[in-house]
Amino acid sequence: MKFTIPLPLAAFALVGVLLTGPVLAAGEELVVYKDPNCGCCGAWATHMREHGFAVREVATQEMGLVKSEAGVPRALGSCHTATVGGYVIEGHVPADDVRRLLDEKPALAGLAVPGMPQGSPGMEGPYPPQRYEVIGFDGKGGTKVYARH
Template sequence: MNTRPAFLRLVSALGLVAAFAGGPVFAAGEEVVMYKDPNCGCCGKWAEHMRASGFAVKEVRSTAMSAVKREAGVPQALASCHTAKIGGYVVEGHVPAADVRRLLAEKPKVAGIAAPGMPAGSPGMEGAYPSERYDVVSFDADGKHRTFASH
């Protein structure tokens, strides 16, 4: 007989369903906290992309994005329009959810990953412009960076 309370059995079952469905399974309370300029529309579209991929996203409006990026350790050359934090990492710009999921699964010794600029066709930047090829790069606390993924 299973002696675990029904609620814990349900939570365990839902975790297995999410794992088999390819969705992320995160520790309780872990969420994406995204800082964005209140006037930016593409940042909200990236948050929608992340939510559609199974992430919980808290949007924080800030008129001091340069200070947010500086505090987060985002190298100036890798900056984009919004800065997010999850699982002890920084995610800068329009990084695909699959890359964030990979970052969290592999846990590399980096400060974060970034999609520099605002690449056309990246999550949140689809639409009016033809898609372009772009790289997501990882960066460390010293600002050294290398390619993490290519799209």
């Protein structure tokens, strides 16, 4: 038996992809490890959902251990750590940069936005946005600027 999507549903799905970007393939869930008392981490998870990512939030008091096991360099630390597609995403990295990482598949361990720059995804607010960099890092201590915002 062949399964077909009714035309109205297929059109609705296409509009959703055009508005939010491609939906990640099965197995591409973004898992966010965060302190249960941190509000900006949840705001970042919402930003990622709004950009088409399937997000699972894991509250933990052991963020130091999570970062260490994920290989996040201490100098690149932020408040939350995520994994997706075999990469580590540290801090308030914009969804477009994560999508680019997954599309291009560079030889990196992950991306990081050190600290909590005002105006980055999840850190929007009444204060003027700061300029910040998204840093690509490998598993050997190497880093490079991946994007500037």
